[in-house]
Amino acid sequence: LTVGMMVGGLLLGAITVSCAFAILLSVANDNDQVEDWPTMDVFQWLDQLTLVLCATGMVAVPMWTICMLTNATGLLGVGIVMFSTYLLLPFILLSMLDMGSVFTPFSPELARSVSKCQEEWGGFYFSSGLIFAMLFLFIALASSAGGTFGIVASITLTIFTTFTYFGMMGRLAYTIGQSVNAAPKKNDIDRS
Numbered sequence: 001l002t003v004g005m006m007v008g009g010l011l012l013g014a015i016t017v018s019c020a021f022a023i024l025l026s027v028a029n030d031n032d033q034v035e036d037w038p039t040m041d042v043f044q045w046l047d048q049l050t051l052v053l054c055a056t057g058m059v060a061v062p063m064w065t066i067c068m069l070t071n072a073t074g075l076l077g078v079g080i081v082m083f084s085t086y087l088l089l090p091f092i093l094l095s096m097l098d099m100g101s102v103f104t105p106f107s108p109e110l111a112r113s114v115s116k117c118q119e120e121w122g123g124f125y126f127s128s129g130l131i132f133a134m135l136f137l138f139i140a141l142a143s144s145a146g147g148t149f150g151i152v153a154s155i156t157l158t159i160f161t162t163f164t165y166f167g168m169m170g171r172l173a174y175t176i177g178q179s180v181n182a183a184p185k186k187n188d189i190d191r192s
Helices: 002-028 046-069 075-099 108-116 118-145 148-181
Strands: none
Touching: 002 046, 002 148, 046 075, 075 108, 075 118, 075 148, 108 118, 108 148, 118 148
């Protein structure tokens, strides 16, 4: 039963990440709806899964290791890993997408966008922070209540939060792209 649950969890996680990545790409390309949903061919997902898993691993594994070494497990450990994911995953994942490689988690162009598009980055972090905080509070309440319903509700809400988060990340990528590709402003200081 435990092995079956682990395999089912990995399959559900892979499907969730693949669908979330499709949402991210669709929103980043300013499509009205997602037209390129993952198919039943699992090998089509490998590039997307590798990219997201590498970015998430770069963020979550060091924090989880620190939590394990300091005995900060349980909800505190989950909160610390969620906070580090909140802070670093968008930058690392978008950098990998911009550079086209999992081996380059830093994009100079994306780093410049942090100063050029402060409102977009701030809006993204504010709204995603609210989503992460609400998800954490729900998981904390569900785990304290116990039972199967709390587990199923937490998993379901986590999946929908992942879809929302990747959609927001896609919107951030779209607005950054529009700002970077915009024509330079004319110098009208003499007229002013």
